[in-house]
Every structure is written in C-alpha cells, then in structure tokens.
Amino acid sequence: MKGKFKSFFSFFSESWAELKKVRWPNRKELTNYTLIVIGTVTFVTIYFWVLDIGISAVIEAII
Structure with missing residues (x-):
C-alpha cells in the first residue's frame, strides 16, 4: 500500500x-488561436x- 501512495504522489510531482x-x-x-479555431469550425x-x-x-431528384 505504501508503494502505491508513493507512485501516486510521484506522478503528480513529476x-x-x-x-x-x-x-x-x-x-x-x-485570442488569435481562439479566432482561428472559431473560424475553422464555422467554415x-x-x-x-x-x-x-x-x-x-x-x-x-432520384426518388
């Protein structure tokens, strides 16, 4: 159990x-990136x- 907590905290510190x-x-x-994304999604x-x-x-037309 002690090893699991150590790896858990190690993960977050890393x-x-x-x-x-x-x-x-x-x-x-x-702002520029946001406008590019909004423009691309709209397009x-x-x-x-x-x-x-x-x-x-x-x-x-076919039916």
Whole structure:
C-alpha cells in the first residue's frame, strides 16, 4: 500500500515539474488561436451544411 501512495504522489510531482516547463500563450496569441479555431469550425460547419443540402437535393431528384 505504501508503494502505491508513493507512485501516486510521484506522478503528480513529476506532472507539476513538466507543467512548469510549458510555454503558455500570452493574451494576444490566445485570442488569435481562439479566432482561428472559431473560424475553422464555422467554415467546416457551413461546408458540411452545403454538402448535406446538395446530397439531399440529388437524392430527392432520384426518388
């Protein structure tokens, strides 16, 4: 049982040490990344919406 707690705390101390090495984005970078993600998601959503309408129209024409 003692070994399990040691490995448990060891995991978290090593994880914390790795998090200290991370280069976190500043506010401007975070804003830019967020806008890129929102734009990409919007583009892909509209693309699949148009594709769905097109496929639906083709299927309705066949049936």
